[in-house]
Each structure stands twice: as structure tokens, then as C-alpha cells.
Amino acid sequence: MDYIITTEQLTKKYKNFISVNNVTLHIRKGSIYGFLGPNGAGKSTTMKMLLGLTVPTKGSFTIDGRHFPEDRLAILKEIGSFIESPSFYANLTGRENLDIIRRILGLPKDTVDDALELVGLEEFGNRLAKKYSLGMKQRLGLAGALLGRPPILILDEPTNGLDPSGIHEIRNLIKSLPSLYNCTIMISSHMLSEIELMADDIGILNHGRLLFEGSLDDLRRSAKQAGMSADNKLIGDQLEGVFLAMVDQDNAARKQRAQL
Ligand SMILES: Nc1ncnc2c1ncn2[C@@H]1O[C@H](COP(=O)(O)OP(=O)(O)OP(=O)(O)O)[C@@H](O)[C@H]1O
Numbered sequence: 001m002d003y004i005i006t007t008e009q010l011t012k013k014y015k016n017f018i019s020v021n022n023v024t025l026h027i028r029k030g031s032i033y034g035f036l037g038p039n040g041a042g043k044s045t046t047m048k049m050l051l052g053l054t055v056p057t058k059g060s061f062t063i064d065g066r067h068f069p070e071d072r073l074a075i076l077k078e079i080g081s082f083i084e085s086p087s088f089y090a091n092l093t094g095r096e097n098l099d100i101i102r103r104i105l106g107l108p109k110d111t112v113d114d115a116l117e118l119v120g121l122e123e124f125g126n127r128l129a130k131k132y133s134l135g136m137k138q139r140l141g142l143a144g145a146l147l148g149r150p151p152i153l154i155l156d157e158p159t160n161g162l163d164p165s166g167i168h169e170i171r172n173l174i175k176s177l178p179s180l181y182n183c184t185i186m187i188s189s190h191m192l193s194e195i196e197l198m199a200d201d202i203g204i205l206n207h208g209r210l211l212f213e214g215s216l217d218d219l220r221r222s223a224k225q226a227g228m229s230a231d232n233k234l235i236g237d238q239l240e241g242v243f244l245a246m247v248d249q250d251n252a253a254r255k256q257r258a259q260l
């Protein structure tokens with residue numbers, strides 16, 4: 001299998017608290033990988049380690065044949081990212097904000113207009129960032145991640161705070177990107193119902209541990225084997241139920257272990 005991102009036993013400890021616990025991921029080249037987990041599961045921490053924003057306590061990872069930590073800078077050049085809510089200079093226009101990022105990355109000038117067009121903000125490039133709606137801000141954040149069309153995108157809850165139509169729009173945009181310019185996307189969310197409409201594969205994280213990794217069909221199958229109420233015709237809410245049941249089961253097992 002052609003994996004573009006793999007992690008090996010990736011772990012992050014804060015004092016005595018294990019935020020990410022021996023996580024081994026496999027992300028296929030050209031796929032959309034949904035990284036799922038409830039609040040506090042360790043999604044952002046994992047993504048931050050992949051982006052070199054926080055140092056792993058243990059473990060390593062390989063991105064596009066380059067290995068962390070030796071190839072840290074080369075790895076960063078390959079990734080466009082959107083971590084939590086991106087912030088902008090409010091008194092600069094969307095285009096000016098992107099131009100700052102472009103200069104830092106040393107990219108050609110025309111990459112700004114290309115990114116604005118990719119996210120559908122071309123008409124609003126000259127509006128001040130403080131006058132952008134929430135959806136427009138999220139789009140500007142995505143445009144920042146897309147500057148120079150990086151082969152890998154790491155997007156941390158890019159639909160956070162959006163209304164249903166905003167979510168729909170951003171989802172369609174993200175879904176279109178791999179075929180538009182041949183990238184791989186890792187996207188986090190706490191809702192399976194949102195991710196299942198976009199992702200090819202998913203990884204489910206709970207309390208820092210990876211509970212499941214595979215395709216949505218694999219999830220249905222493994223839920224069935226585990227005796228969760230699943231059949232092959234599961235859709236929408238029911239699949240979300242499987243994800244929540246998986247997390248609940250893990251939480252109950254954790255409690256039991258803690259009591260022993
Ligand atoms: N700098 C830090 N110091 C101590 N603990 C931290 C730090 N950063 C994160 N944590 C803890 O690590 C755990 C995982 O946090 P993380 O932000 O990765 O979760 P998440 O899955 O992204 O959650 P959410 O869905 O709420 O964004 C949480 O319990 C959090 O409090």
C-alpha cells in the first residue's frame with residue numbers, strides 16, 4: 001500500500017498526563033483521512049506533532065518518504081495546515097493576509113490569487129479580514145493552507161463554528177481538492193456524520209489511543225463483529241451511533257481498569 005503519512009508509536013506526555021498514546025497511523029496517498037475523536041481525544045496534539053509544532057515524547061513519523069526528526073524542514077515544506085481557528089491581521093485584506101504567508105513561505109506571487117480562487121474568495125480578496133463572515137474566515141484559513149498547492153493538507157476541524165450551509169460548502173470544497181490537484185488530506189472532526197461524507201479512511205481516537213483505523217465499510221464490519229447494532233445498510237445517524245458506542249465502550253473499559 002502506498003502510504004504518504006505513517007506514524008510509529010507516536011506519543012505525547014504532558015507531565016503525568018498522556019495526551020497521545022502510542023498512535024500508529026497509515027494515511028494513503030491521494031486519500032481523505034478522517035481523524036475522529038471526542039473533545040480532548042488528542043487530535044490537535046497529534047496534528048501539531050506532524051507539523052513540528054510540538055515535540056513527540058516518543059515515537060516518530062514518515063511523511064512522503066521523509067523521516068522525523070531528521071527531515072523536519074523538508075517535511076514542513078510539503079504540508080499546508082489549518083490548526084484550530086486561524087488568526088489573521090484584522091486590518092489587512094484577505095489578499096494581504098495571504099501575501100504575508102506567501103512571502104514567509106517564499107512562494108511566487110500568483111499563488112495568492114490561485115488560493116483565493118480555489119476557496120471561492122476571489123471576489124472578496126480586497127475586503128478587510130475583520131469584515132469577513134465566519135465562513136469567509138474559515139475559507140481564508142483554508143486558502144492559507146492551500147498556498148502553493150502543497151501535496152499534503154492537515155486540517156484541524158475546518159468546519160468549526162460554521163452553519164449547516166457553510167459546513168456543506170467547505171465539505172464540498174475539501175472533497176474536490178484531491179482530484180483538483182492530487183493532494184492528500186488529513187482532516188479532524190468530532191462528528192463521524194460529517195466526516196463520512198468526505199473521507200475515504202478514518203482513524204478513531206479516544207483518550208489518546210487509536211481505537212480503530214480503516215475504511216467506513218471496515219468500521220461497519222468491525223462494529224458488527226463487536227456486537228454493536230450494525231448491519232450493512234447503516235447510514236447517517238446509525239454510523240455515528242457506532243462511533244459513539246465504540247468510544248463509550250472504551251470509556252467503560254478504562255473505568256474498569258482504573259478500579260482494578
Ligand atoms: N500544552 C498542554 N499542556 C497540557 N495538556 C495539554 C496541552 N495541550 C493539550 N493538552 C491536553 O491533551 C489532551 C488532548 O488535547 P487535544 O487538544 O489534542 O484534543 P482534541 O482531540 O484536539 O480535542 P478537541 O476536539 O476539543 O479539539 C487534552 O486533555 C488537553 O487538555
Ligand SMILES: [Mg+2]
Pocket residue numbers: 043044045156
Ligand atoms: Mg482539537
